[in-house]
Amino acid sequence: MAAVSEPGVVRVLIVDDDPLVRAGLVMMLGGAPDLRVVGEAGDGAEVPAMVDRHAPDVVLMDIRMPAVDGLAATEAVRARPRAPEVLVLTTFDADRHVLRALRVGAAGFLLKDTPPWEIVDAVRQVARGLPVLSPAVTRRLIARVTETDHDERRAAAVRRLASLNARERGVALEVGHGRSNAEIAGRLHIGVPTVKTHVSSVLTKLDLNNRVQVALLVHDAGWLD
Structure with missing residues (x-):
């Protein structure tokens, strides 16, 4: 049923x-x-x-x-x-x-x-x-988690993120820092609907399900170092 x-x-x-x-x-x-x-x-x-x-x-x-x-x-x-x-x-x-x-x-x-x-x-x-x-x-x-494939994971993350345009990369970085759509809009001087559009585009291009995965990928690429 x-x-x-x-x-x-x-x-x-x-x-x-x-x-x-x-x-x-x-x-x-x-x-x-x-x-x-x-x-x-x-x-x-x-x-x-x-x-x-x-x-x-x-x-x-x-x-x-x-x-x-x-x-x-x-x-x-x-x-x-x-x-x-x-x-x-x-x-x-x-x-x-x-x-x-x-x-x-x-x-x-x-x-x-x-x-x-x-x-x-x-x-x-x-x-x-x-x-x-x-x-x-x-x-x-x-x-606190030791990754044995750090270099390979970083290289793979960098390759995936290269598919984003400059604005999408900026939004992905802000997502990596855990910022909300409103906070991202304020920092990048764009509207919240525009942020939502960019986040959706980032998820689609990277074939990811949610913002947590974006944050992990940004970290893997070394963007938060």
Whole structure:
């Protein structure tokens, strides 16, 4: 049966191999009138079918699961047409797997001990297309994770960013610094609608899903050094 859309309601799929964690999240999100938990999965292998069945707006995704982990599941979900946003759940704020999840299109991450009201607010944010990851957290994650392919990654990032024109490169750099559209507009002396157009163009040209991925690519290229 096809999922029924509810105007103004964010549909959430919870993916975690711990039944107690899932139960806690269901209870937490169930108290918000604008959020609806539409399904639960205990492993990443179940996610594609659950997404087809329930059409969630947001997937709360654990990383470490027994068969298919959250990284592979996130990559599979974000590669789909009309993909839901993915919010990664983790117990480690500097786990290299978190960075990998962000690179394949997750909208951000939450620690499992995050206060309930922050988790509820984070789900609302990613449903609106806003990343849940502060620039400071991004920098700390990147700084604490050792990349063995640093030179190759930098060269690849530089090649990809070369496809942007001068204005798009300027906007991408501001996104890399974690600035909002309004802040970018003020710094570059252009209108907010123009910024939105440039951000959309940057995402299209670079074949990326969201601003977090742009920020990571800009960092990889060494533009923030």
